[in-house]
Amino acid sequence: MLQLNNPALLRRQCLIAGVWADADDGSTMDVTNPATGEAIAAVPRMGAAETRRAIGAAKTAMQDWQRRTAKERAAVLRRWYELLLANQDDLAAILTAEQGKPLAEARGEIAYGASYLEWFAEEAKRVYGDTLPGHGADKRVIVIRQPVGVTAAITPWNFPNAMIARKVGPALAAGCAMVLKPASQTPLSALALAALAVDAGVPPGLFSVVTGSAGDIGAELTGNPLVAKLSFTGSTATGKTLLAQCAATVKKTSMELGGNAPFVVFDDADLDAAVDGAIASKYRNAGQTCVCANRLYVQAGVYDAFADRLAAAVAKLKVGNGTEPGVTQGPLIDENAVRKVEEHIADAIAHGGEVVLGGRRHALGHGFFEPTIVKHANARMKVAREETFGPLAPLFRFETEDELIALANDTEFGLASYFYSRDIGRIWRVAEALEYGMVGINTGLISSEMAPFGGIKQSGMGREGSRYGIDDYLELKYLCIGGIDR
Ligand SMILES: NC(=O)C1=CN([C@@H]2O[C@H](COP(=O)(O)OP(=O)(O)OC[C@H]3O[C@@H](n4cnc5c(N)ncnc54)[C@H](OP(=O)(O)O)[C@@H]3O)[C@@H](O)[C@H]2O)C=CC1
Ligand SMILES: O=C(O)[C@H](O)CS(=O)(=O)O
Numbered sequence: 001m002l003q004l005n006n007p008a009l010l011r012r013q014c015l016i017a018g019v020w021a022d023a024d025d026g027s028t029m030d031v032t033n034p035a036t037g038e039a040i041a042a043v044p045r046m047g048a049a050e051t052r053r054a055i056g057a058a059k060t061a062m063q064d065w066q067r068r069t070a071k072e073r074a075a076v077l078r079r080w081y082e083l084l085l086a087n088q089d090d091l092a093a094i095l096t097a098e099q100g101k102p103l104a105e106a107r108g109e110i111a112y113g114a115s116y117l118e119w120f121a122e123e124a125k126r127v128y129g130d131t132l133p134g135h136g137a138d139k140r141v142i143v144i145r146q147p148v149g150v151t152a153a154i155t156p157w158n159f160p161n162a163m164i165a166r167k168v169g170p171a172l173a174a175g176c177a178m179v180l181k182p183a184s185q186t187p188l189s190a191l192a193l194a195a196l197a198v199d200a201g202v203p204p205g206l207f208s209v210v211t212g213s214a215g216d217i218g219a220e221l222t223g224n225p226l227v228a229k230l231s232f233t234g235s236t237a238t239g240k241t242l243l244a245q246c247a248a249t250v251k252k253t254s255m256e257l258g259g260n261a262p263f264v265v266f267d268d269a270d271l272d273a274a275v276d277g278a279i280a281s282k283y284r285n286a287g288q289t290c291v292c293a294n295r296l297y298v299q300a301g302v303y304d305a306f307a308d309r310l311a312a313a314v315a316k317l318k319v320g321n322g323t324e325p326g327v328t329q330g331p332l333i334d335e336n337a338v339r340k341v342e343e344h345i346a347d348a349i350a351h352g353g354e355v356v357l358g359g360r361r362h363a364l365g366h367g368f369f370e371p372t373i374v375k376h377a378n379a380r381m382k383v384a385r386e387e388t389f390g391p392l393a394p395l396f397r398f399e400t401e402d403e404l405i406a407l408a409n410d411t412e413f414g415l416a417s418y419f420y421s422r423d424i425g426r427i428w429r430v431a432e433a434l435e436y437g438m439v440g441i442n443t444g445l446i447s448s449e450m451a452p453f454g455g456i457k458q459s460g461m462g463r464e465g466s467r468y469g470i471d472d473y474l475e476l477k478y479l480c481i482g483g484i485d486r
Helices: 050-066 070-086 088-099 102-128 162-174 188-200 214-223 236-247 271-287 301-316 337-350 400-411 425-434
Strands: 014-016 020-021 028-032 039-044 131-132 138-149 152-156 178-180 207-209 227-233 252-256 260-263 293-299 354-357 370-378 392-398 417-421 437-441 474-481
Touching: 014 050, 014 188, 039 188, 050 152, 050 178, 050 207, 050 214, 050 260, 050 354, 070 088, 070 102, 070 162, 070 188, 088 102, 088 188, 102 162, 102 214, 138 354, 152 162, 152 214, 178 214, 178 337, 188 207, 214 227, 214 301, 227 236, 236 252, 260 400, 271 293, 271 301, 271 417, 293 301, 293 400, 301 354, 301 370, 301 392, 337 354, 337 370, 337 392, 392 400, 400 425, 425 437
Parallel strands: 152 178, 152 227, 178 207, 227 252, 260 293, 260 417, 293 392, 370 392, 417 437
Antiparallel strands: 014 020, 014 207, 028 039, 131 138, 138 474, 354 370
């Protein structure tokens, strides 16, 4: 049983149009702990009708919200930020219970999510327009930026707090409303976030959370003409489905999709720093992040040395229930996730790979899996083409810089990439040649509310965070004032 300082944060109803509600038909769905399989709570199984009401309430609430001054909107976001930090322990406990990550990582995620509310409370006050030279003596041209309208968000289970804050923060800062469908495996973090939104003074109806049938809720969010924009984080396959569904009403979309990050160690790298970066990038959240190193390319001259040092570091990772002190690897989210890792390992072995560490389900059972390293990885393996989304580090060997660039870019994904080198010429050549939205150079951790997070190719479109992140929630309007000469 969850022990919370503020039990009111464990919500079993959805926030719809400012009211905590059950599903219209009373149906519910269980939320289970991936470390133990135990049911934590049940939440409403809602559908199109409840979603439609939330959208209508959002449209109404936005009329007043967008007329408030930027400073007034900023004050509410700032208060929400402060409440997340004041309730960090409880929010982390809820997150670890439903998602599995170690408490230290969960606390870090709460701080990370809160930082987006803080950042966009500030950005709300910096939505500037333009005055442009008129195209005639009697003309004056002004560009203003206005909120895009009612927005929808669909978010994943791997960061059930931060991926929501990263969307609702800029949306409300810009003057928009938002209707959110969180992942069914981790809805409790979203509902706790909504409870604190109410306490922070987010007006009724401006932010609704609808849990339940992805297909029915998603169809309403993508098909309802009152929704101007959809922001999605999740798999590329689902992103394509949602993009297609948004086409009928030409909704604006922001897509943060799958990845296949190369992590490159050149022979001039600081190997200890590269090992630290590989651990941070590969094994954070048990490898369940879209920016995890998915392919590790090591130049031939340092391949064995890096492999040995990485194995020594990975051997120190502690697998266990995220609530236990010292645990650094929680369970994978579900059986499908475990099977995907097993499939990638079996395929790697079948194509000449050698498991030098781990390689099996952990003795703890449930979703637990041994942190794994495979040597002699090659382009014929599934790990070269597919996102593993688990604690598997396949080590590929390469000889030259040109060969590496071709290998690293040989994917339909383009989200994150990483490389370690201390040669300034190589750093510029490789950073410019990599076809990714983000490049970590001598670091394995790149995510920050202050930087533009996002990808290219089939990793998505749009940026979240930084001064660019609010643009996705604004429209430019051009005012042409004539008659100035009369
Ligand atoms: N880029 C990223 O950050 C992430 C990438 N992934 C990748 O996706 C793979 C599968 O993970 P998974 O959780 O299944 O990711 P999905 O993309 O299936 O789920 C992400 C979100 O989309 C919702 N969703 C799924 N299908 C639909 C639909 N037809 N209409 C509306 N909403 C929908 C889900 O709802 P519900 O939970 O109710 O199914 C969830 O809220 C992972 O193994 C990983 O490769 C996954 C998560 C995050
Ligand atoms: O979707 C994800 O996996 C997150 O965006 C990763 S991060 O922002 O926490 O790096």
